[in-house]
Amino acid sequence: MSDYFNELVDQLREYHVSINPPYLHGLLTGFAATPEPDLEKLYLEVSGEQPLTDSLREELIEAADFLSEDLSLHEFKALFRADHNSEPEHWINGYLKAVELHDEQWREENDYHPKAGAALIMLHSLIDEELRQELKIIQPGHEELREAPEMVTDLVHSIYHYLHGDLDSSFNFDEESSLSANELPALPGYPEDTLASMDEQGLFALVTRNDDRLPLEVVHACASRKEAMVPLLRQHLENDSNWGNEVSDGDWWGLLHTIFILGLIPGEASAKALLEGYRRITFDSNNNLADWLSGYWPALCRNKTGYTTDSMRQISEDNQLDWYPRSHAIECVVADANERDATQLEEAIDWLASLCVDESQDPEFRVMAGHTLLDHPRERHRQVMEQLVELQDPDSWLGNSYTRDDIDRSFSRGGKPEWKRSENPWRFYDPVEIQRRQQRWLKEDREKEDREQKRFDLDSSWPVKTYVREQPKIGRNDPCPCGSGKKYKKCCMNNLH
Numbered sequence: 001m002s003d004y005f006n007e008l009v010d011q012l013r014e015y016h017v018s019i020n021p022p023y024l025h026g027l028l029t030g031f032a033a034t035p036e037p038d039l040e041k042l043y044l045e046v047s048g049e050q051p052l053t054d055s056l057r058e059e060l061i062e063a064a065d066f067l068s069e070d071l072s073l074h075e076f077k078a079l080f081r082a083d084h085n086s087e088p089e090h091w092i093n094g095y096l097k098a099v100e101l102h103d104e105q106w107r108e109e110n111d112y113h114p115k116a117g118a119a120l121i122m123l124h125s126l127i128d129e130e131l132r133q134e135l136k137i138i139q140p141g142h143e144e145l146r147e148a149p150e151m152v153t154d155l156v157h158s159i160y161h162y163l164h165g166d167l168d169s170s171f172n173f174d175e176e177s178s179l180s181a182n183e184l185p186a187l188p189g190y191p192e193d194t195l196a197s198m199d200e201q202g203l204f205a206l207v208t209r210n211d212d213r214l215p216l217e218v219v220h221a222c223a224s225r226k227e228a229m230v231p232l233l234r235q236h237l238e239n240d241s242n243w244g245n246e247v248s249d250g251d252w253w254g255l256l257h258t259i260f261i262l263g264l265i266p267g268e269a270s271a272k273a274l275l276e277g278y279r280r281i282t283f284d285s286n287n288n289l290a291d292w293l294s295g296y297w298p299a300l301c302r303n304k305t306g307y308t309t310d311s312m313r314q315i316s317e318d319n320q321l322d323w324y325p326r327s328h329a330i331e332c333v334v335a336d337a338n339e340r341d342a343t344q345l346e347e348a349i350d351w352l353a354s355l356c357v358d359e360s361q362d363p364e365f366r367v368m369a370g371h372t373l374l375d376h377p378r379e380r381h382r383q384v385m386e387q388l389v390e391l392q393d394p395d396s397w398l399g400n401s402y403t404r405d406d407i408d409r410s411f412s413r414g415g416k417p418e419w420k421r422s423e424n425p426w427r428f429y430d431p432v433e434i435q436r437r438q439q440r441w442l443k444e445d446r447e448k449e450d451r452e453q454k455r456f457d458l459d460s461s462w463p464v465k466t467y468v469r470e471q472p473k474i475g476r477n478d479p480c481p482c483g484s485g486k487k488y489k490k491c492c493m494n495n496l497h
Contacts, residue, residue, distance in 0.1 A: 008059050017047050022080040022087045023094035030098020032067035033160045035109060041101045054341060071160040073426055078156060082149035089127045096124060109163055116162035123155045187213055187431060195221040204232045208254035212437060216429035223264035233258050234273035243280055252289045260425055263300030271304040275311050282322040290324060296425040297328045298335035309336045319361050327368035334372060353381045356388060363391050367402050374410040
């Protein structure tokens, strides 16, 4: 981020926009932390009354996106020289300015997240002696910040994750489940020096070995190798044996990690590899993988070149492909246009509406495309949206997933795209999130065991006739005796029902 930020400062200076660099970095960080920030306020604060070019606006948005990503991945660092008394103050004032510009939003968020509010006060008190005295806060000021500038970074990290991740080191498991952290398997850990000494093959072995408990530091280490890692990741996605209904849990977790890591690596090579996996995902196969990735594709494609957006448009329009990748490709196209400018967004929405009314397209695809249209309600397309309600087949898996009430709610709230509602996909690797999943699944396993035990107890109360099996029992996962090479559960077992 440091190099990119310096380039941004230089570009602003070339355009005769003078702004203190630490203040700007703090301001952008505050915008990155603000839920649904008002970007027009950012532009005005940076340039005063001077209008910014579209390219500079895009650069500011991209810088804020980088900062948001760094914050979510615990890689953020506040940029200021601690040995200059004024720079920490400028930086904090920039951050606080972003908060001030979104005063109502922050007040609302602090009501829901009081720890974020407390951390914000602590940040403010670093440069406000009167505030420290008023609140009787025992906390260092200017001189101490020169010795421990990381305090600013730590506080900003805390604020972000209290707001966006609801992360709490004192996370309490659901008391009703009667489970504790001690009952969960220990999370794997890999020291940084160990990861740094591994080659790409060794790192990738960890990706496929740790299932749903892959540590964030391994994801970082893989992404840091950039182009050197891409061939291995792409090879994994191109391996036919990793796909299909026969894929085990461990295998599809490996696919998920591979796709997430590619989402962190910028450039055309990673974009092509990512799309290789994208085209293979269908709703019918690897259903769990499709569910985990739903809504995340715009975030995964955000740092890629225009190659990705163009390809996503082509995928959207290809009626020979499965509806699943096509419908999510639409999200990526519209999300990209949304980040560029208002004109391109409106053009993308019109393009989306044209796909929804195209009778040559699969009905399920048209309905799913309509869900993206709900995120961007326009009165000129209301009739199209209403037609999609009638297009649904009540007997299909879609049922009545798209209703007139959905349309009314969309217009009343002004739309809110799914990719803005979705969490950052890389939060999947936060240790707290891993614990939550493990706790939830352990609870589900116990509940399943309890149900099976109750069924057994009930069956045991009835007279039992001993049954002598004429042939050895065939397990669900054993090879089918017919010689097909498939598992029994995927072959002749189905003929018994």
